[in-house]
Amino acid sequence: MTVPTFAIVGAGLAGARAAEAIRSEGFDGSIVLLAGETEYPYVRPPLSKDYLAGRAARDTIDVHPAPWYDERGIDVRLGARVTGLALDTHELTLREGKSVRYDRLLLATGASSRRFPGPGADLAGVYHLRTVGESQALRAELEPGNRRVVIVGAGWIGLEVAAAARGYGNTVTVLGRDGVPLAPVIGDEVGSVFAELHRVNGVDLRMETQADRLIGTQGRVTGVGLPGGEVVSADVVVIGIGAVPNTDLARDAGLAVDDGIVVDAAFRSIDPDVYAVGDVATVFHPVLRHHLRVEHWDNAERAGAAAGRSMLDQAVSYDAIPYFYTDQFDLGMEYSGYGALARDAEVVFRGDPARREFIAFWVLDGRVVAGMNVNVWDVNETVQRFIRTEVRVDTTRLADESIELDELLAGAPD
Known part of the structure; x- marks a missing residue:
């Protein structure tokens, strides 16, 4: 009798959790986890937070110690970059010419940092931040504490790197295209809280500014050029302008791709034996009744396990509320919700944004569609309950700290 093989392309958090779920649910066939990197699966949030800031050791970011995979019969192949997928023969081609045949396949190929589009992108001293190797190299640049660091991009990665760089004592400039950092994600009102946070901590935050070239001497970056001719001097430049899903393998094989590999709520692609999960899906x-691509680690954690169960033909309909968090200077934050709905919603503050201790609710048509707790803890599950139950709220009462949140949820379904 032939032993079935489940192959997973991509050994990030989503791929690792899928392999774990497949084995823990009783699958006794072969599990092959193909890692494009030469590292065992690790989690990415610390790469721009505690690990970059020197507060976390390398082994703390691993999903599991290396022996864990051998103990469970999970064949992890490090540095195994997949270059081809043949749906008709159920075969993967590896870069070195070898092949892997699968019975069922999970694509967890993740995303790659968006590269700087202008001149100078290949200069030494220019960094992107996606892998542990990139985080290690950037930390080595930041640790001396006497560098001029320019960050192109005022999103989550850019601001987290700015906080880490300032923690080492570097001079930091952030260049952002919008009027307020994080505006496309959380809007101007809440984004302004982060703008003030960075400014009071010594970050030169330059908004409505777009870099158009990187300038260097003898192959090393020395500055960032702006459209008007100004050059912002730099010893280190970090590019944080988003990520692009790694869909080439799927697209070339003939799978449906639209800002990611298109799958249903059970992670099934148009091919019955191919699934996709994580940043690429x-x-x-x-x-929401539409497709959604989520790049946050919590999605990889939960969706990876759900995809593994789906590959075993268990009933799966993934409806998790997107969640992420950040730590910057003395600010800690958790966010849950549907960003697409929040763009048209009213922001209701419970607490004082000026003190950076509050909960922000995004309310659309009388219902909470997203919520963010800033330096207020043990409330995220409550925030998620508002969103999931779709209970109607009175925004005046929602903002009133004298009224318990549980009181506002009275009568909502469990």
């Missing part, structure tokens, strides 16, 4: 969300 655009998944049908049964609550």
